[in-house]
Amino acid sequence: xKGIWLAxxxxxxxxxxxxxxxxxxxxxxxxxxxxxxxSSVTLLVxxxxxxxxxxxxxxxxxxxxxxxxxxxxxxxxEVMKEKRDKIGLQLYEKTYSVLADTxxxxxxxxxxxxxxxxxxxxFQEQIVTNAGESKWEEVENSMVEEPSFLLEKSSMDESxxxxxxxxxxxLFGFMLYFVFYTISINVQFILEDKRTGIWNRLKLASISRFxxxxxxxxxxxxxxxxxxxxxxxLFRFIxxxxxxxxxxxxxxxxxxxxxxxMAFSLFIISLVKTVSQSSVIISLLAVAFAMIGGAxxxxxxxxxxxxxxxKWISPIYYGMEALKRxxxxxxxxxxxxxxxxxxxxxxxxxxxxxxxxxxxxxxxxHSSE
Amino acid sequence: MLLSLIGKQMxxxxxxxxxxxxxxxxxxxxxxxxxTALASVMNSEEEAAIQAxxxxxxxxxxxxxxxxxxxxxxxxxxNGPALEALLQVFKSNDPIYILEESILDTKDISKYxxxxxxxxxxxxxxxxxKEIAGILVIPADFRFNYIKSAYFDEQETPDMxxxxxxxxxxxxxxxxxxxxxxxxxxxxxxxxxxAGIPADGVMQNEQAVERIEQVLQGSERKxxxxxxxxxxxxxxxxxxxxxxxxxxxxxxxxxxVYDRILLAGVPATLYAFSxxxxxxxxxxxxxxxxxxxxxxxxxxxxxxxxxxxxxALSFSLFIGGLSALLxxxxxxxxxxxxxxxxxxxxxxxxxxxxxxxxxxxxxxxLLANIGSFxxxxxxxxxxxxxxxxxxxxxxxxxxxxxxxWFVICILLSIVLFPKRGVTS
Numbered sequence: 001x002k003g004i005w006l007a008x009x010x011x012x013x014x015x016x017x018x019x020x021x022x023x024x025x026x027x028x029x030x031x032x033x034x035x036x037x038x039s040s041v042t043l044l045v046x047x048x049x050x051x052x053x054x055x056x057x058x059x060x061x062x063x064x065x066x067x068x069x070x071x072x073x074x075x076x077x078e079v080m081k082e083k084r085d086k087i088g089l090q091l092y093e094k095t096y097s098v099l100a101d102t103x104x105x106x107x108x109x110x111x112x113x114x115x116x117x118x119x120x121x122x123f124q125e126q127i128v129t130n131a132g133e134s135k136w137e138e139v140e141n142s143m144v145e146e147p148s149f150l151l152e153k154s155s156m157d158e159s160x161x162x163x164x165x166x167x168x169x170x171l172f173g174f175m176l177y178f179v180f181y182t183i184s185i186n187v188q189f190i191l192e193d194k195r196t197g198i199w200n201r202l203k204l205a206s207i208s209r210f211x212x213x214x215x216x217x218x219x220x221x222x223x224x225x226x227x228x229x230x231x232x233x234l235f236r237f238i239x240x241x242x243x244x245x246x247x248x249x250x251x252x253x254x255x256x257x258x259x260x261x262m263a264f265s266l267f268i269i270s271l272v273k274t275v276s277q278s279s280v281i282i283s284l285l286a287v288a289f290a291m292i293g294g295a296x297x298x299x300x301x302x303x304x305x306x307x308x309x310x311k312w313i314s315p316i317y318y319g320m321e322a323l324k325r326x327x328x329x330x331x332x333x334x335x336x337x338x339x340x341x342x343x344x345x346x347x348x349x350x351x352x353x354x355x356x357x358x359x360x361x362x363x364x365x366h367s368s369e
Numbered sequence: 370m371l372l373s374l375i376g377k378q379m380x381x382x383x384x385x386x387x388x389x390x391x392x393x394x395x396x397x398x399x400x401x402x403x404x405t406a407l408a409s410v411m412n413s414e415e416e417a418a419i420q421a422x423x424x425x426x427x428x429x430x431x432x433x434x435x436x437x438x439x440x441x442x443x444x445x446x447x448n449g450p451a452l453e454a455l456l457q458v459f460k461s462n463d464p465i466y467i468l469e470e471s472i473l474d475t476k477d478i479s480k481y482x483x484x485x486x487x488x489x490x491x492x493x494x495x496x497x498x499k500e501i502a503g504i505l506v507i508p509a510d511f512r513f514n515y516i517k518s519a520y521f522d523e524q525e526t527p528d529m530x531x532x533x534x535x536x537x538x539x540x541x542x543x544x545x546x547x548x549x550x551x552x553x554x555x556x557x558x559x560x561x562x563x564a565g566i567p568a569d570g571v572m573q574n575e576q577a578v579e580r581i582e583q584v585l586q587g588s589e590r591k592x593x594x595x596x597x598x599x600x601x602x603x604x605x606x607x608x609x610x611x612x613x614x615x616x617x618x619x620x621x622x623x624x625x626v627y628d629r630i631l632l633a634g635v636p637a638t639l640y641a642f643s644x645x646x647x648x649x650x651x652x653x654x655x656x657x658x659x660x661x662x663x664x665x666x667x668x669x670x671x672x673x674x675x676x677x678x679x680x681a682l683s684f685s686l687f688i689g690g691l692s693a694l695l696x697x698x699x700x701x702x703x704x705x706x707x708x709x710x711x712x713x714x715x716x717x718x719x720x721x722x723x724x725x726x727x728x729x730x731x732x733x734x735l736l737a738n739i740g741s742f743x744x745x746x747x748x749x750x751x752x753x754x755x756x757x758x759x760x761x762x763x764x765x766x767x768x769x770x771x772x773x774w775f776v777i778c779i780l781l782s783i784v785l786f787p788k789r790g791v792t793s
Binding site for chain 2: 018021022025029042081086087094095096097098108111112114115116118119122123127130131135138139140142143146147148149150151152153154155156157158160161162163164166181185274275277279280282283284286287288290291296297298300301302303304307328329
């Protein structure tokens with residue numbers, strides 16, 4: 001077993017490029033995405049130069065979530081024609097208009113924000129014209145200090161905290177999606193070893209099957225885990241993502257997720273013949289799993305029942321749900337026990353099926369030779 | 370000679386089931402899934418895009434509390450017609466009455482929130498209901514306490530419970546923001562009263578801002594999910610064609626078929642050229658099939674025929690060039706490594722950046738900018754621009770990017786292609 005580890009390590013030393021490039025790629029992607037996720041959305045704003053719209057623009061500029069470029073109306077129309085990924089905003093005295101191809105979450109949030117700004121401005125203006133500046137301050141204070149009544153917010157599920165954090169959701173989603181590739185590449189060595197005949201030679205040597213598989217898989221698992229932890233540590237300690245005190249829980253869940261992905265890749269490898277087949281299939285499945293598992297968008301916006309029912313087959317779903325629950329929802333590890341045990345169960349099942357299939361295949365190879 | 374080489378390539382592709390499944394079946398399945406699953410999110414004309422279910426549990430009613438309010442007022446020395454009038458004012462300013470009658474019932478709000486009234490005994494069960502996004506519980510003596518606190522400064526600020534569902538986070542946050550707006554309206558008018566400003570004058574003159582739907586010019590139209598994802602998958606799955614062609618070429622080298630072709634007097638460059646042409650033809654066929662699927666199965670009306678033809682031809686040219694380049698690299702390195710990394714990682718990242726999975730601009734402007742320089746992203750933008758009903762001139766910048774990639778692929782293939790034959 002030690003020998004297998006040494007061999008894999010040697011191999012890694014001689015051809016480190018794939019692993020290094022994959023890891024670097026994941027880290028860069030995670031970094032860029034987190035920049036996009038946490039920081040601002042670019043808004044192109046045009047006003048009609050009235051007092052109201054200029055004040056509204058000024059307030060929007062104070063909101064950190066948006067980075068604003070001011071254009072004239074004609075320029076805005078021109079730019080929006082060509083760019084499909086920008087959000088445009090036209091502010092008039094009494095109306096506004098959002099220019100976007102799709103009615104996404106961001107557009108909805110932006111609309112709400114604009115309405116609130118206009119309402120506040122108009123309220124302030126009314127008071128100032130009716131009663132003067134000094135009264136406005138008085139009203140402003142009393143609004144903060146003496147609410148008419150209180151809304152006590154809590155989560156419907158007693159074990160959770162109510163929080164809405166779309167940014168963390170997409171961050172976890174992309175992380176799980178990308179490590180799916182990087183981890184699965186670590187398992188492809190089996191196909192390579194079989195092709196070159198090393199696998200059979202190892203079997204002929206005095207190594208038990210268990211040692212052979214355990215040695216290889218444990219090494220792959222460790223490499224995968226290091227990659228995953230690298231990404232998580234980068235987020236937590238360098239970028240400073242708020243995980244709501246669930247950092248260690250995230251580490252525990254991720255280590256189980258790595259196991260599941262590894263098991264899954266082993267299963268795929270037992271079904272295909274060549275490395276290129278396995279990488280095409282894994283890349284397609286990763287996309288499909290990310291979609292139905294809620295990595296790209298929260299599952300609550302999916303309305304098709306059939307598609308929702310399919311989430312159970314996606315490994316990404318279990319990881320996603322468990323990660324969201326221990327951070328955003330503020331649950332304990334015990335609360336997500338069912339997801340974690342489901343992941344472990346699936347992993348064991350897939351490893352057993354995968355190894356059985358691989359063994360059968362090898363027997364057939366022998367008999368045909 | 371060229372024709373028979375192309376014929377050979379096509380036959381190899383057709384006889385392998387795996388390429389056909391990945392090139393045709395996968396995109397069609399994904400298009401269907403995506404356009405139905407996300408139709409409600411992207412198609413803004415559909416009324417109940419995301420409707421949140423709000424349950425209202427009112428533990429009393431105005432009628433039940435009227436008696437205690439009346440006796441409270443009488444204690445304060447209000448009697449006769451004055452009492453009647455005051456009660457009337459309180460009743461019409463009752464927060465719950467306003468919420469039910471003039472907020473949740475309006476057309477704008479009922480589009481997003483569906484309200485239902487239930488009994489307080491059901492609360493425990495309701496909290497477990499996954500369909501419900503929020504529950505508002507109004508305590509039994511809320512109205513009485515509210516009047517005491519708001520008009521007579523006698524009671525501590527009354528409160529009510531709002532339970533929000535974490536699983537329906539987006540819907541719950543819609544409910545939250547509407548209810549917060551409702552609460553802040555009452556706080557505003559209370560603050561006005563305390564400052565001695567007539568609330569009616571201010572609140573009525575306050576102008577509500579109105580959102581105007583984006584004005585579309587003449588032939589312009591919005592892009593529904595079906596078009597978006599058909600185009601997204603179209604540009605993504607074309608990128609798998611070069612992987613397969615390059616894989617076959619490597620196989621031919623390993624099986625010594627390539628050497629035999631060269632022995633038969635076929636120049637190596639002709640072989641490479643045949644791969645270029647094959648890639649182009651297959652890409653064109655794939656695009657036509659997917660576009661027809663969109664037209665006849667999903668009912669998409671494709672517009673701007675000449676623009677579409679131009680884009681499809683250019684994109685096919687690029688795919689041909691990429692096939693030649695990948696083949697060249699495979700023959701050079703004599704391993705599957707290049708095509709592996711390409712199909713496993715590059716295609717996914719390009720598709721991701723190009724916006725095939727979702728509009729990446731929503732997540733990060735930086736990534737969207739990088740994405741518009743990928744060949745598939747540029748092609749996708751060009752097709753979507755045409756489908757939005759814009760003029761042909763808009764797509765030139767995208768075509769420029771696409772041809773840039775094409776030229777790079779061709780040049781690299783010419784420079785790198787091993788002319789002396791390859792030994793396996």
